[in-house]
Amino acid sequence: MSVIIENKQSDILKKQIFPSHEVMLDLKNLKKVYPTPKGDYVVLEDLNLQIRKEEFVTIIGHSGCGKTTMLSMIAGLNPISDGHISVLGKHIKGPGPDRGVIFQAPSLMPWMTSLQNVLLGVNKVFPHATKAQRHDIAKYYLQKVGLEDAFDKKASDLSQGMQQRVGIARAFAIKPKVLLLDEPFGMLDSLTRGELQDILIEIWNKEKITAVMITHDVDEAIFLADRVVMMTSGPKAKIGDILNIDFERPRTRKSVLEHDDYYKYRKHLIDFLEH
Amino acid sequence: MKQSITLGKVTNFVGLGFLSTLKDLFTGKLEREDLKNVLRKTVVPLASMLLFIGLWHLGAKSLYNIEAEFKIEKALTDQGPEAADALRSCIASGDSSCQPNTLPSPSQVWDSYKSLLRDHNIIKADKAAFIEKTAVLNEKRLAEGKDAITYTGRPSFVDQIFRSLKTVFAGFLLALFIAVPLGIFIGLSPTLKSAFNWFIQIFKPVSPVVWYLLVFMIVKTLLIDSSEDSSFTISFISVGFCSMWATLVNTAMGVATVDKDYINVAKVLKLGPFQKIFKVVLPSSLPLIFTGLKITLSVAWMVLIAIELLAQSPGLGLFVWEEFQNGANDSNAKIIVAMFVIGIIGFLLDRIMLTIQNWVSFDKTEGI
Numbered sequence: 109m110s111v112i113i114e115n116k117q118s119d120i121l122k123k124q125i126f127p128s129h130e131v132m133l134d135l136k137n138l139k140k141v142y143p144t145p146k147g148d149y150v151v152l153e154d155l156n157l158q159i160r161k162e163e164f165v166t167i168i169g170h171s172g173c174g175k176t177t178m179l180s181m182i183a184g185l186n187p188i189s190d191g192h193i194s195v196l197g198k199h200i201k202g203p204g205p206d207r208g209v210i211f212q213a214p215s216l217m218p219w220m221t222s223l224q225n226v227l228l229g230v231n232k233v234f235p236h237a238t239k240a241q242r243h244d245i246a247k248y249y250l251q252k253v254g255l256e257d258a259f260d261k262k263a264s265d266l267s268q269g270m271q272q273r274v275g276i277a278r279a280f281a282i283k284p285k286v287l288l289l290d291e292p293f294g295m296l297d298s299l300t301r302g303e304l305q306d307i308l309i310e311i312w313n314k315e316k317i318t319a320v321m322i323t324h325d326v327d328e329a330i331f332l333a334d335r336v337v338m339m340t341s342g343p344k345a346k347i348g349d350i351l352n353i354d355f356e357r358p359r360t361r362k363s364v365l366e367h368d369d370y371y372k373y374r375k376h377l378i379d380f381l382e383h
Numbered sequence: 384m385k386q387s388i389t390l391g392k393v394t395n396f397v398g399l400g401f402l403s404t405l406k407d408l409f410t411g412k413l414e415r416e417d418l419k420n421v422l423r424k425t426v427v428p429l430a431s432m433l434l435f436i437g438l439w440h441l442g443a444k445s446l447y448n449i450e451a452e453f454k455i456e457k458a459l460t461d462q463g464p465e466a467a468d469a470l471r472s473c474i475a476s477g478d479s480s481c482q483p484n485t486l487p488s489p490s491q492v493w494d495s496y497k498s499l500l501r502d503h504n505i506i507k508a509d510k511a512a513f514i515e516k517t518a519v520l521n522e523k524r525l526a527e528g529k530d531a532i533t534y535t536g537r538p539s540f541v542d543q544i545f546r547s548l549k550t551v552f553a554g555f556l557l558a559l560f561i562a563v564p565l566g567i568f569i570g571l572s573p574t575l576k577s578a579f580n581w582f583i584q585i586f587k588p589v590s591p592v593v594w595y596l597l598v599f600m601i602v603k604t605l606l607i608d609s610s611e612d613s614s615f616t617i618s619f620i621s622v623g624f625c626s627m628w629a630t631l632v633n634t635a636m637g638v639a640t641v642d643k644d645y646i647n648v649a650k651v652l653k654l655g656p657f658q659k660i661f662k663v664v665l666p667s668s669l670p671l672i673f674t675g676l677k678i679t680l681s682v683a684w685m686v687l688i689a690i691e692l693l694a695q696s697p698g699l700g701l702f703v704w705e706e707f708q709n710g711a712n713d714s715n716a717k718i719i720v721a722m723f724v725i726g727i728i729g730f731l732l733d734r735i736m737l738t739i740q741n742w743v744s745f746d747k748t749e750g751i
Contacts, residue, residue, distance in 0.1 A: 184650075184651075185647055185650060202650075209651045211647065213644055215642075215647065215648050217648075217667070220666075228648075228652060228662060232652050232658075233652075
């Protein structure tokens, strides 16, 4: 069994290596080890993944397989044990605003208004813009996520869904090269989740920022992604399979659900997760 | 209507919510099911207050009787039956020269309260008259380059309250300006934390009396050339040092335990250290800092009495001590008046801090 997976994986990797000018994010032989009293615990090993410019990749896998570890390593919040991560060919060193993150919890500063929360990043990334320009940028993205009436509302007074909208606006407003999303809708009810997926995909269609998103939701993974990356269960997790989603963009939920290939993709993912 | 809503909000905000329920009771705005709530919030405290005063009255009476019996018994054995009878009738007549000295009754305390206020008004009038009388002379003295003559009479009870408040605020500000910045540094740097930890652990439990003596040793030497009275300086510094620990520990803890998500946001946005502290770390630790400041203020007020007493610095502490030494007929009652004043002011200070805390912090959890 494992031999088959190994072979399959090398096939996939051979197939999905892209010319360097197309690659935005490159993970090479990535390894993460947590030392424990009983010896090293290897979370990720020999993980190779290339993500092209303007590509939306979703990552799916069982809980505890190391998806979040991988994403926080890309964000620079978690040190790399071995291998390297590069953005546009440059190795990353620590976190930075070229990689925007939308966290699982909205992580807004509750004492600030939604506008101030977005401005926190905008002020940092555009230090030479005038105050009015920076406000315009922040307001533009808040409008995009449907919060034009809540600029001056305290983050603590917003619902969970609204807070995550501010989180989306904050991440897009700093115009990162790569957008990292760590199960951003995992804590929301399914109706709100659908709304936020629509908002995310709408704003993404416009900005086309290379995105890597972790999710547990098979339908979400298919709806949003150009490619779905399936990770094997840890320890020593690596990429198990990659599924290309060939729906054309812009997509609507209806067109995706009615597409002939939809259930084929869905079955592929569920078979992988249940193997 | 609109005004009454805002009033209700304000009273709720400062934690005196029962006032607005009381108002609703009189304006007839109350539903039947609220009645139970009103009873619990207004009638029950009032009833327990009355019960307290009643018990106090009975207790004071029985203590008075024990003391009186003992005195008469003693007169009987020492001086014979005539002296005992004379004393008995003297006590019964209410003559102040032979009253037993014990816990005063509520009515005696109320009388002393009124006499203290009368005393205050007399002193105030006296002071005003003095200032008027010396105004011309003082102008002349100032013109000649001499110091003005100031009123040096005895301070009244009210003057002493204000003097105590002044000392406590000076001490509180000192604690604030030492403990908050130090707490931030300790909270941010594990190195500084281990450098200061022994210091905090050892000095935190030191008693106010010992702090006073320590501050006295240092300030006395520092102000050796100064002819001014250093008792105020010594007492406010001692109050500050006694009370700053709660703020120091809470600030350090608040800063060290800022939600990891906020820190991650700050890292991803690459905020500089200055921005990180003022935009993320400080606002998020404000609730804990204010909890510390609230404790600091109440500790400051509590230790103030002991420290004023030791430092001979005018104020409520010295008032209590002087009345105790004085041993006059109404001294005990005056001490109880001071006790209530101290308690009520402590309660008000706590409420003020709670109000400020609710006002500045994002975390609207109800305080107690």
